[in-house]
């Protein structure tokens with residue numbers, strides 16, 4: 001792969017930064033895990049407070065460069081691991097006293113603009129979308145999978161109402177030529193029934209492909225489960241989401257951990273177990289008008305958080321069953337390894 005050339009003038013804005021800090025309170029010191037280190041926006045802010053330590057994780061190899069700068073400045077207080085956050089349990093953190101774990105999901109502007117990653121519909125050349133530790137690329141998905149498989153991916157991961165016709169036209173186009181990024185955009189343009197959209201016509205298909213190639217649903221589900229396990233009493237789990245599917249998963253998981261199952265009054269009373277987490281507020285925290293003005297893409301960000309109520313490593317959740325449809329669709333990728 002060629003060296004990545006991203007113009008220096010692309011500015012990165014850490015989303016909901018003030019709000020994250022007021023939720024995890026690094027002012028009192030402690031060890032934090034930044035599961036989506038990125039450009040280090042959250043990490044740097046946490047390290048401004050004395051007596052804090054941060055373990056940063058990111059799947060993207062590029063993020064190592066930024067991490068090295070911070071490691072030089074804070075050799076005793078900062079560590080970085082190039083890792084997918086679903087693998088948090090590999091780090092043997094069970095006995096550490098972690099005060100807070102943060103996730104800022106999705107990808108940074110710098111990554112979206114990186115021509116080698118091909119996340120944007122403005123990218124040129126072969127489809128890619130691999131963000132690190134992947135088994136297959138968007139090129140393999142579009143040029144190898146069958147019509148019904150593509151349709152499911154676009155439908156479930158992109159909520160694309162024209163998934164059927166787009167998939168049909170992908171298969172047809174493939175008979176003459178291998179599909180690249182520009183071809184895919186023009187196939188979508190020709191397939192969509194309604195054309196007057198506020199967002200780019202290819203947004204949903206590209207989102208679906210990105211989620212599928214990077215297994216973002218299982219990443220999120222197992223990232224959340226493993227985080228909830230390793231936190232100790234009073235530890236905080238805070239997550240910023242950017243699209244409705246992510247938010248649906250986080251909202252369900254947090255409710256699942258912090259509310260008792262409702263039982264019908266006609267059923268025999270069972271003793272309810274003490275809850276493993278507390279959710280101080282049900283409504284998500286969203287960016288201020290000023291933040292949205294300064295950084296338009298922040299408008300869809302939602303911050304939710306929960307606080308652990310015990311020291312147990314075991315947690316009870318049915319999140320895998322609840323989202324099993326999505327996990328099943330991810331398995332279509334097994335045939336591309």
Ligand SMILES: C[S@@+](CC[C@H](N)C(=O)[O-])C[C@H]1O[C@@H](n2cnc3c(N)ncnc32)[C@H](O)[C@@H]1O
Nearest residue numbers: 014036038039040041042058059084085104219
């Ligand atoms: C929106 S950016 C985070 C920006 C960061 N909060 C900051 O202020 O610089 C999200 C980052 O999470 C990383 N990421 C996404 N999914 C991941 C996963 N499953 N495991 C580890 N890192 C992931 C991306 O590579 C990206 O760098």
